[in-house]
Amino acid sequence: MLLKELLNGIQVSRIEGSIDKRIDAIYYDSRKVTPGALFFCIEGFRFDGHDFAGEAVAKGAQAVVLRKDVPLPQYVTKVFVEDTRLAMALISRAFYGYPARNIPIIGVTGTNGKTTVTYLIKSILEDAGKKVGLIGTIANMIGPKMLPAERTTPESVDLQKLFKDMQDEGVDAIVMEVSSHSLSLKRVAGVEFEVGVFTNLTQDHLDFHNTLEEYREAKAKLFLQSRQAAINIDDETGRMFAEKVQGPLWTYGISRTAQVFARDIEITSKGVLFQLFLPDGSSMISLNIPGLFSVYNALAAATACHALGVPLHNIRAGLEKVKGIPGRFELLNTGTEYSVIIDYAHTPDGLENVLKTARDFTKGRVITVFGCGGDRDPSKRPIMGEVAGRYSDFCIITSDNPRNEDPMAIIQQIIPGVKKTACPYVVIEDRREAIAYALNHGRAGDVIILAGKGHETYQILKNNQVIPFDEREVVAELLGKEKV
Numbered sequence: 001m002l003l004k005e006l007l008n009g010i011q012v013s014r015i016e017g018s019i020d021k022r023i024d025a026i027y028y029d030s031r032k033v034t035p036g037a038l039f040f041c042i043e044g045f046r047f048d049g050h051d052f053a054g055e056a057v058a059k060g061a062q063a064v065v066l067r068k069d070v071p072l073p074q075y076v077t078k079v080f081v082e083d084t085r086l087a088m089a090l091i092s093r094a095f096y097g098y099p100a101r102n103i104p105i106i107g108v109t110g111t112n113g114k115t116t117v118t119y120l121i122k123s124i125l126e127d128a129g130k131k132v133g134l135i136g137t138i139a140n141m142i143g144p145k146m147l148p149a150e151r152t153t154p155e156s157v158d159l160q161k162l163f164k165d166m167q168d169e170g171v172d173a174i175v176m177e178v179s180s181h182s183l184s185l186k187r188v189a190g191v192e193f194e195v196g197v198f199t200n201l202t203q204d205h206l207d208f209h210n211t212l213e214e215y216r217e218a219k220a221k222l223f224l225q226s227r228q229a230a231i232n233i234d235d236e237t238g239r240m241f242a243e244k245v246q247g248p249l250w251t252y253g254i255s256r257t258a259q260v261f262a263r264d265i266e267i268t269s270k271g272v273l274f275q276l277f278l279p280d281g282s283s284m285i286s287l288n289i290p291g292l293f294s295v296y297n298a299l300a301a302a303t304a305c306h307a308l309g310v311p312l313h314n315i316r317a318g319l320e321k322v323k324g325i326p327g328r329f330e331l332l333n334t335g336t337e338y339s340v341i342i343d344y345a346h347t348p349d350g351l352e353n354v355l356k357t358a359r360d361f362t363k364g365r366v367i368t369v370f371g372c373g374g375d376r377d378p379s380k381r382p383i384m385g386e387v388a389g390r391y392s393d394f395c396i397i398t399s400d401n402p403r404n405e406d407p408m409a410i411i412q413q414i415i416p417g418v419k420k421t422a423c424p425y426v427v428i429e430d431r432r433e434a435i436a437y438a439l440n441h442g443r444a445g446d447v448i449i450l451a452g453k454g455h456e457t458y459q460i461l462k463n464n465q466v467i468p469f470d471e472r473e474v475v476a477e478l479l480g481k482e483k484v
C-alpha cells in the first residue's frame, strides 16, 4: 500500500520526503522491523522510540512517523504528527483495510469481570449461531481456535492485525476486553464499538493512573466510541457514565431500578440461579459460576446481547452452556476432604467478592493463599491484606508475580492490613511452599482459595525472568496426582 493512502485522514503537521512509496509492513518495535516498513516512534515509559528510528532504518524502514526530529538518511520519509500513538492506531486500521468496519464489536471495560463477561457473551452469540472472535487476558480466540495473548488489550498495530485475521476467518462478531491502559494509550483509537459494556470500578492500577478519578476518566473513553452502552447502575461510576451516554443506553443492576435485572437469586457452591428480566421477557437462569458477582457478570452479558438483538432463549442457553472460565473460581478435582479453588482475584474488590462467596458455603474454614503483583499499584497491598484477613480464618501471605520488586518487601506492605484484623497468618515467600502448607493444613470442609494467579501458567521474577508455574500442576504434584 502507498504511504499517501495510509495517511488519508490523518492529522499530519509536516512531511519530509516522498509519500509515493510502498509500505509493506508497520512496526513500533525497531527490533522487529523488516525491509519496506513504516516505523512509529513511541515515547514510552522506559524508552523513547525516537532513539530507535536509526536502528529501524538500518533494518530497512522506508518511512517513520514521529513527533520530534531525529537525524535520518535523506531517502527516509518523515511524517511528523502531534501524537504518534494516535497516528499509529489510525494508520494500522488503514494498513489492514479497516478490517472491523463491518463486524460488530462489543467492548467490555471495568476493574473486575471483563474476562468473565467476554466469555459469557461469546457463548451466547455462539448459541445464536454466530462465529465469534474474542480478545482478552487469557487468550485471543477465533471461534474455537486459541491464539496466545500477551496483554489484555493488544497494541493498536497488533489489534488491527488480529481484526484482519478474524475478518479473514469470517467472524460475525468480536467481543473484547478494553483495559484502562489501552484507552489511555490509544490502543483502541479508531475502533467503533457497537456496544460498550461497563462492569464496575474499584481501586486498581493507581501506579499507572495516579488517581481514581483519572482511572475513571480512562474507562469513560470507551463510551465516546460506542454506539450503544450497557452499564451497571448499581455501581457509582456506572451511574455517572449512564448520565453522560449519548446513544442508546441499556442499564442493568440488582439493587436499583434498571432495564435488565435479576430477582430470586440463589447462590450455591456450584453456581447461581436467578430470574433474569429483560425488557421483552424473563427467564430462570442457572450459571455454573458461584458468587453474587457472577449474577452481575451474567447481567452484563445478557444486556449487551439484548442490545445486539439476540433473543432471550439464546441468552439463557448461552449462559447455561458455560461450564466455567479458566482460573475464575475454578474448583479443582483434588478428591480431598477440603476444597481447593483457583481464582484470579488481584484487587481488593475481587478478593472480597471471592472470599465472601467462599464464606457463604464453606463447611469449615476459609484458608487464603495470596500475594500482590510487583511493579503494580502498591497502595492496594494493605487493603488486600485487610480484606483477606476479614474474610478468612487463616491467611498464608506469599508471592504473586514479584517482577522487579523484592518479594519480601511486597509482603511487608500486605502484613499491616492483615494485622488490622484478628486473622492468624503465616508468611511463606515461595508460592509453591505456601500452597504446600495450605494443603498440609487443610481439614475436612475447609475451602482453600489460591488467589491472584488464576489461569496464569508462569511466575514473573526479576528482570522479566519467567518461570513455569501453573497452580493446577503445582497442586497435582503436591498431592501426588496426575491431574486435578
Ligand SMILES: CC(=O)N[C@H]1[C@@H](OP(=O)(O)OP(=O)(O)OC[C@H]2O[C@@H](n3ccc(=O)[nH]c3=O)[C@H](O)[C@@H]2O)O[C@H](CO)[C@@H](O)[C@@H]1O[C@H](C)C(=O)N[C@@H](C)C(=O)N[C@H](CCC(=O)O)C(=O)O
Residues within 6 Å of the ligand: 028, 029, 030, 031, 041, 042, 043, 044, 045, 046, 047, 048, 049, 052, 150, 151, 152, 153, 154, 155, 179, 180, 181, 182, 185, 208
Ligand atoms: C504501562 C504500559 O502499558 N506500557 C506499554 C508501553 O510500554 P512503554 O511505554 O514502557 O514502552 P518502552 O519500553 O518505554 O518503549 C517505547 C517504544 O520504544 C520501542 N522500542 C524499545 C526498545 C527497542 O530496542 N526498540 C524499540 O523500538 C518500544 O517497542 C516502544 O514502542 O508501550 C509498549 C508498546 O506499546 C507496551 O508493550 C507496554 O505494555 C507493557 C508491556 C505492559 O506491561 N502493560 C500492562 C501494564 C498493560 O497494558 N496491562 C493492561 C491490562 C491491565 C488490566 O486491566 O488488568 C493490558 O491491556 O494488558
Ligand SMILES: Nc1ncnc2c1ncn2[C@@H]1O[C@H](COP(=O)(O)OP(=O)(O)OP(=O)(O)O)[C@@H](O)[C@H]1O
Residues within 6 Å of the ligand: 110, 111, 112, 113, 114, 115, 116, 117, 137, 152, 177, 199, 200, 293, 294, 296, 297, 327, 328, 329, 343, 344, 345, 346, 349, 350, 351, 353, 354, 454
Ligand atoms: N463482577 C465482578 N465484581 C467483582 N469481582 C469480580 C467480578 N467478576 C469477577 N470478579 C473477581 O475478579 C477476578 C478477575 O475476574 P476477570 O478475570 O473476569 O476480570 P478482569 O476484569 O478481566 O481482570 P483483568 O483486569 O486482570 O483482565 C475473578 O477471579 C474474581 O475474583
Ligand SMILES: N[C@H](CCC[C@H](N)C(=O)O)C(=O)O
Residues within 6 Å of the ligand: 152, 346, 372, 373, 374, 376, 400, 401, 452, 453, 456
Ligand atoms: N492485568 C493485571 C493482572 C494482575 C495479575 C496478578 N497475578 C499480578 O501479576 O499482579 C495486571 O497486569 O495488573
Ligand SMILES: [Mg+2]
Residues within 6 Å of the ligand: 114, 115, 116, 136, 137, 138, 152, 177
Ligand atoms: Mg481480563
